[in-house]
Amino acid sequence: MWPEQIHKELSGAGVRVVGYVPDAGHKRLIELCQADQKMRAVVLSTEEEGIGLAAGAWLGGQKSVLLMQSSGVGNVINVLGMVRECRFPLVTLVTMRGEQGEFNPWQVPMGQATRPVLEAMGTVVHAPATEAEIVPTVNAALRLAYNSYASVAVLIPQRVIGIKSFQDQTSR
Amino acid sequence: MKRRDVVKKLLSGRKDLLVIAGLGSTAWDITAAGDSPLNFPLWGAMGQAAMIGLGLALAQPKRRVLVITGDGEMLMGMGSLATIGVQKPKNLTVVVIDNERYGETGMQETHTAHGIDLNGVARACGLNVVDSKNLQGAIHKAPGPHFAVIKVDAEKIPLVLPPREGALLKARFRRALLGSKADAE
Numbered sequence A: 001m002w003p004e005q006i007h008k009e010l011s012g013a014g015v016r017v018v019g020y021v022p023d024a025g026h027k028r029l030i031e032l033c034q035a036d037q038k039m040r041a042v043v044l045s046t047e048e049e050g051i052g053l054a055a056g057a058w059l060g061g062q063k064s065v066l067l068m069q070s071s072g073v074g075n076v077i078n079v080l081g082m083v084r085e086c087r088f089p090l091v092t093l094v095t096m097r098g099e100q101g102e103f104n105p106w107q108v109p110m111g112q113a114t115r116p117v118l119e120a121m122g123t124v125v126h127a128p129a130t131e132a133e134i135v136p137t138v139n140a141a142l143r144l145a146y147n148s149y150a151s152v153a154v155l156i157p158q159r160v161i162g163i164k165s166f167q168d169q170t171s172r
Numbered sequence B: 001m002k003r004r005d006v007v008k009k010l011l012s013g014r015k016d017l018l019v020i021a022g023l024g025s026t027a028w029d030i031t032a033a034g035d036s037p038l039n040f041p042l043w044g045a046m047g048q049a050a051m052i053g054l055g056l057a058l059a060q061p062k063r064r065v066l067v068i069t070g071d072g073e074m075l076m077g078m079g080s081l082a083t084i085g086v087q088k089p090k091n092l093t094v095v096v097i098d099n100e101r102y103g104e105t106g107m108q109e110t111h112t113a114h115g116i117d118l119n120g121v122a123r124a125c126g127l128n129v130v131d132s133k134n135l136q137g138a139i140h141k142a143p144g145p146h147f148a149v150i151k152v153d154a155e156k157i158p159l160v161l162p163p164r165e166g167a168l169l170k171a172r173f174r175r176a177l178l179g180s181k182a183d184a185e
Helices: A004-014 A024-035 A047-059 A081-088 A105-119 A131-150 A166-170 B003-011 B025-032 B049-059 B071-076 B079-087 B118-124 B132-140 B166-183
Strands: A015-020 A040-043 A063-067 A091-093 A124-126 A149-158 B016-020 B039-041 B065-068 B090-099 B145-150
Touching: A004 A015, A004 A024, A004 A131, A015 A131, A015 B049, A024 A040, A024 A063, A024 A091, A024 B025, A024 B090, A040 B049, A040 B079, A047 A063, A047 A081, A047 A091, A047 B049, A047 B079, A047 B166, A063 A131, A081 A149, A081 B166, A091 A131, A105 A124, A105 A149, A131 A149, B003 B025, B003 B065, B003 B090, B003 B166, B016 B025, B016 B049, B025 B039, B025 B065, B025 B090, B039 B166, B049 B065, B049 B071, B049 B079, B049 B090, B065 B071, B071 B118, B079 B090, B090 B118, B090 B132, B118 B145, B132 B145
Parallel strands: A015 A040, A015 A063, A063 A091, A091 A149, A124 A149, B016 B039, B016 B065, B065 B090, B090 B145
Antiparallel strands: none
């Protein structure tokens, strides 16, 4: 499954700090990072904190990754300015809402704005279309970020996560 | 108390202390005390100073990390105190230089001018609140995370500006801290 494979990629790349605001789509990956003795999983009160966390970790020589839902992208816009100005490497894995088959209308505006918002702030957006593309895309994002000092977001499509209703979401 | 005197005293005998400063007056204060490659003064990203300190403290557990920021900046990132309270980094101290004003925008009053108690917030989040006479020991030695508010005069004083290019500030900090490893990744 892709969460296990993403965890392997993060581990292989030497990621030590994992900031997250939970999302049902990230549930398994968060659990894997929490259970990994070499990783520090940091629960955030808002996604914005994850940008500061990643910047501080990099100042101290450690690689990190940031996990959030698409709604969280709206919470990080201004501080992405620091990432760009300082050329901090940053990898953000975004589970998408407000895309195909969304059941909560309040998710649609931010979900549809996620890509343009990130691009407007200088983040490179990778959007794998299928489950098979996710892991190679995460691998490429880690290399682009840490070899080229780029901010890179990987948008994990709602179709792959496959949550279809509130009942489905809470039962996961 | 005068903010420049307070910050100068905080940083006297700093040795290999790693210092993050919030945007605005505290960035000028740490620069007035003596610019250093181991200073990371922010020119933006309001609300993130304490979180940058947390990331740095987790990445460098053998070094001591000091965040110096203003009351307005801390108020914008108050949730980060809860996040720090969960992680409990022993090597992190956050000091708020509290003039009860937004100093860069016309000296408007902040919430702390109306009795909002940042020490109380930090204490409720599990940080160790220290008074100014124990601050040096907290910054350099005692297990943290520590938090302190130092009330200072609301005064307009000359700016003392650090380098302003973000990439330069980042690169010089990493080279000073990590040596040749900074460029090896």
